[in-house]
Amino acid sequence: MQLSDSSSRILAGLLEARTGQQLTMSRRWRIETALSALLRERGIATLDELITILVMGKEPSLSQEVVEALLNNETYFFRDRGPFDVLQRHVLPELAKLRDKSKRLRIWSAGCSTGQEVYSLAMLFAEAPEQWRGWTIDILGTDVSTSCVDRARSGVFTQFEIQRGLGINQMIKWFEEVPDGWRAVEPLRRPVRFQVHNILEPIPHPGDFDIVLCRNVLLYLSPEKKALAFERIAGAMAGDGWLMLGAGETVIGQSNKLGADVNARGLYRLVGDGSRIEKRLVDRRSATGA
Numbered sequence: 001m002q003l004s005d006s007s008s009r010i011l012a013g014l015l016e017a018r019t020g021q022q023l024t025m026s027r028r029w030r031i032e033t034a035l036s037a038l039l040r041e042r043g044i045a046t047l048d049e050l051i052t053i054l055v056m057g058k059e060p061s062l063s064q065e066v067v068e069a070l071l072n073n074e075t076y077f078f079r080d081r082g083p084f085d086v087l088q089r090h091v092l093p094e095l096a097k098l099r100d101k102s103k104r105l106r107i108w109s110a111g112c113s114t115g116q117e118v119y120s121l122a123m124l125f126a127e128a129p130e131q132w133r134g135w136t137i138d139i140l141g142t143d144v145s146t147s148c149v150d151r152a153r154s155g156v157f158t159q160f161e162i163q164r165g166l167g168i169n170q171m172i173k174w175f176e177e178v179p180d181g182w183r184a185v186e187p188l189r190r191p192v193r194f195q196v197h198n199i200l201e202p203i204p205h206p207g208d209f210d211i212v213l214c215r216n217v218l219l220y221l222s223p224e225k226k227a228l229a230f231e232r233i234a235g236a237m238a239g240d241g242w243l244m245l246g247a248g249e250t251v252i253g254q255s256n257k258l259g260a261d262v263n264a265r266g267l268y269r270l271v272g273d274g275s276r277i278e279k280r281l282v283d284r285r286s287a288t289g290a
């Protein structure tokens with residue numbers, strides 16, 4: 001399949017307009033592989049024919065399918081294990097104290113793909129039922145891709161997908177066999193919900209999230225779009241909440257509302273006006289006359 005420069009520019013432009021994701025020249029080789037299944041299903045012979053149909057605007061749903069096929073949805077359970085250990089050892093115990101009165105936690109996984117990250121989080125709570133008894137845990141997973149959100153919502157994974165990240169004992173404990181794969185059991189499905197949402201749009205309800213995960217989502221956004229995404233995320237966080245990014249991602253130099261958590265590698269917190277942490281420090285200092 002030969003892809004002309006102008007066709008690849010049109011497809012890259014469509015992807016960026018809908019999601020902010022940039023397909024730089026060095027990554028345009030992905031286009032042909034990513035779209036081959038869609039072309040086969042739709043009986044479209046070449047990418048240039050696809051572009052003609054898109055430009056004529058006769059099939060509005062086709063452009064969304066193209067965008068979804070071009071997105072990178074790579075994910076797996078407990079991806080890069082370390083951050084989940086930090087959550088378990090550092091953040092959740094701290095939040096258990098901070099939210100002891102309300103006994104409510106809100107977590108947002110932005111760019112959750114097919115849901116493995118969200119169910120991994122649900123597992124952290126389900127593995128410690130005594131500790132979280134009486135708590136309301138709300139884990140929201142959002143993604144710009146409707147097909148990803150539909151799959152995440154179904155809670156059904158193939159054995160291969162589950163075993164990328166989970167051992168056989170966890171698979172048997174947390175999934176039940178169904179005709180089309182393995183379905184997350186009710187204790188994992190109960191605290192989670194999913195919604196189609198673009199990280200560049202206003203934040204999803206109810207906001208005030210105690211933890212936001214936005215991992216491996218913003219890598220290919222332009223600096224302006226990245227700054228906008230961080231602005232949205234900062235606006236969605238509780239004043240004393242945490243942000244977790246993917247390995248190798250950072251807010252440094254890209255947001256003046258977020259700063260690294262010195263106590264937890266890979267985690268970020270609000271700084272300046274939005275921060276309840278700084279407010280607590282100031283209150284403590286004025287109470288002690290420091």
Ligand SMILES: C[S@@+](CC[C@H](N)C(=O)[O-])C[C@H]1O[C@@H](n2cnc3c(N)ncnc32)[C@H](O)[C@@H]1O
Pocket residue numbers: 018019020021071072073074075076079110111112113114117142143144145148197198199200214215216217246
């Ligand atoms: C590489 S996956 C990462 C999934 C998961 N966070 C992880 O780290 O395993 C990136 C996900 O971000 C989603 N995405 C890309 N642009 C987005 C946007 N503007 N808003 C919301 N989700 C987006 C993609 O559809 C994809 O599912």
